[in-house]
Amino acid sequence: MKEKYFPQETEQRWQKRWADERTFEVKEDPGREKFYCLEMLAYTSGRAHIGHVSNFAIGCALAWYKRMRGFNVLHPFGWDAFGQPAETAAIKDGTDPEKFTRDAIAYMKWQFQRMGISYDWSREIATCDPEYYKWNQWFFIRMWERGMLYRKLAPVNWCPKENISLSNEQAHGGVCWRCETPVIQKPLMQWFARITDYADQLLEGLDRLEGGWPERVINMQRNWIGRSQGADVTFQVADSHESITVFTTRIDTIFGANAIILAPEHPLLAKILEDKPQRDEVLAFAEKLKKEQRSERVEELEKHGIFTGAHTINPFNDERLPIWIANFVLIEYGTGAIMSVPSGDQRDFEFSRKYNIPFRQIKLTDDRREISPEEMETADESWSTTVNTGQWSGLSSEEANRLMTEYAEAHGFGKGAITYKLRDWGISRQRYWGTPVPMIHCERDGALPVPDDQLPVVLPKGVNLKVEGGSPLDHVPEYVNTTCPKCGGPARRDTDTMDTFVDSNWYYFRYCDPHNDQRPFDPEKAHYWMPVDQYIGGIEHAVMHLIYTRYWCKVMRDMGLVKFDEPVSRLLTQGMIIKETYYCPEHEWLFPEQVIDQKTCAICGKEVITGRVEKMSKSKKNAVDPIEMINIHGADALRLFVLFAGPPEKDKEWSDTGFEGAARYLQRIWRIAYKWNERIVSASELSINQLDLSGHQRKLRRRTHQIVRSITENFEERLHLNTCISSLMELTNEIYAFDQAVEKSGDISDSDVAVAREAFEALIPMLAPFAPHISEELWQSFGHKETLARATWPSFSPELAREEEIEVAVQVNGKLRSRIFVGADAGDDDLRVAALADEKVRASTDSREIVRVVVVPKKLVNVVVR
């Protein structure tokens, strides 16, 4: 063992040993309790970033801890390898998306392995492997057979100049990202998954996730599902057999309705316009609204609409209400039609004011006044008391709502209804780099699945990606042209590929049985490992991925593949690593070294805008390259720093000096261990419990047990890894203090060695989750042959952790006045007596009447005086 610690050499040596000995590879063991620790699969961008380090470091720490606690820990890793950026890069460079992706995986894997994360690499998967996406196709077909998928015409972002479909990102700001042509919505036949059938289950499941999932994510999912309870009410169209149904959450305001407003896409529009003179004008207007660009900012959107000439009858009071169309009514929500109640809804209010549609007041204010419509400046959306509401006038809004829903139901023109914001999930993409949809279209037999024995439908290679119109696969005749599995006649393959969220729906089930070529996974194996005990990833997946994957689990349950409803028991959304940015008005974003004194541009001398602390990005020149950092102080120091900078779920600011501090700490442990390990290894193993310990020895022993307790509890409950690291530092400082006391006493006794051994043999295993390489090296230097991965987590004794003497705060009227020291077993009465006898307390209670004495056991006494 050397005097100084050299991380690079040590880290690579241990990484090799772990790989050679297959230290982290696991298999099912029914005799042992399992723990499934999962980080979100990595997108194959081509380069590791600091966010990966933070994500993996959290998971790895927990995996190490659970391993040492005796769990059979599954900690796998894989690649989210399909998707548009690889295709984009390939178009740009004229390369092949597959080559781009394979190269990215090779390079990133090398980078990730230098971080020394304790993965079972034998289970590695990449979603672009046919052996993996075969099962996406298998699931697709099973779902299609069960009616869980369907095809419908739905709008996609379309660039009319280049004739290609665009993703939402590519259509950002409403223009094509390449030629800046305004994007239009073009309807295409696309595949949808009936996730809305599971809306209620997805919502109810959230209740059970409470406690294990962050409140924030649960709220976002609730919001996303967006359940609204209300009523459907049917309005007859005047002089017609047609009727229009609207959804409302406020049926109690229906007497205030002054119009029915349809979305421009409403299917009944053409019908009600049939005999109207304004027919052509209204249809043209509707077309205009449909083409209208959906602006980024809702507030900036001007409301406009047009009267259709038709009327409906309000079923509650037989009033004739005009039918309008307007841009703010959405075809995709509710029934695509609303009743306009200006006095109770701000949007309706604005619309009616703009077009001078008269309306009526239907609610009282809080102080029970009735404001005339003319006086109103905004709508009153509150729940208060009804007025002008026929036989329901004077009721509370809630009661009127209930009674009027019942009335509508009884009279057959309405009923209670629930509406969701959640839409069916469009899984079609008109792109190349994804899982091919395994369907065949036959003129005679319609859409048919590819027979199972022909799976996977392999993505053809060497495809021209710069095609005009449709998907690149449309232009590959040898792929498209096939035969119908039913009639044997000529047929066409479906050329859509699947949304990459399909890949990430079930990858962690595949980890349980990654090489199975008969099934997506063996249900027995999944039954052993699943559900995931701890999932760790970014908040950006709070809704999409984390809803889709919950949905998929329920689908698999309904197929009989799994036996539980929720795939992830505990979720941790880690924060980002952020760093300050510098912006020069002349030279834009600057690297820190291009800035003098944090305020002047080194190139032009202009004043620099010290930007907000932001997510690291290449373009803002505030990114920190993990491999560069590993080259400076090693992976352990890097991991230690990102975990120490703050609690896992919060954003953490990068600090060069903080990173150095982490490296310094590791050297500090190394030095003190180096000083003691020879003594400890060569000393005979004495039973520490039989030794008579002196003051400094008892103190180190007590602190050791206290800190083991605190770190253990933290891992079990809060997972605030930053405070675990503080505790490790405290124990290290305690060993230094102990070492000084030993120096002072002049010689080293057997009991000194025994106490130091106990401290180091607690400290080193507890360091392993945060800095495994140095821990392994130290562990070995203390005479252990086995890897720490097979070591046992240190235990603590509450008895030994107990303070001998406790310091008790004494307050008078809640203000700190004194501190007293009492024996650890002092009871409440002892504390009371000691506190009242204290000189300072007597001074400040002198001549005043003691009303009460509050005693917090072993902590505090508060003397209340008048």
Next chain:
RNA sequence: GGGGAUGUGACGGAACAGGCAGACGUGCGGGUCUCAAAAACCCGUGAGAUAACCUCUCGUGUGGGUUCGAUUCCCACCAUCCCCACCA
């Protein structure tokens, strides 16, 4: 517009269940070692009053409230951030 989160020294953060605010680290100041520097080790470091140890006062965004006692609970406000959004 709706939903949510956060606010503590110079800085990152700690205080677990309402009980000594500021653990741990960074930075800064001082010391030891050294010819010197770096490194290392040790000490100090919320603000103010006091010559000074003691001691006292103030202090967790602002203002109220509950309580013997509030960083912690409640109400209002201010600020910052995030998510969703003409969602009927």
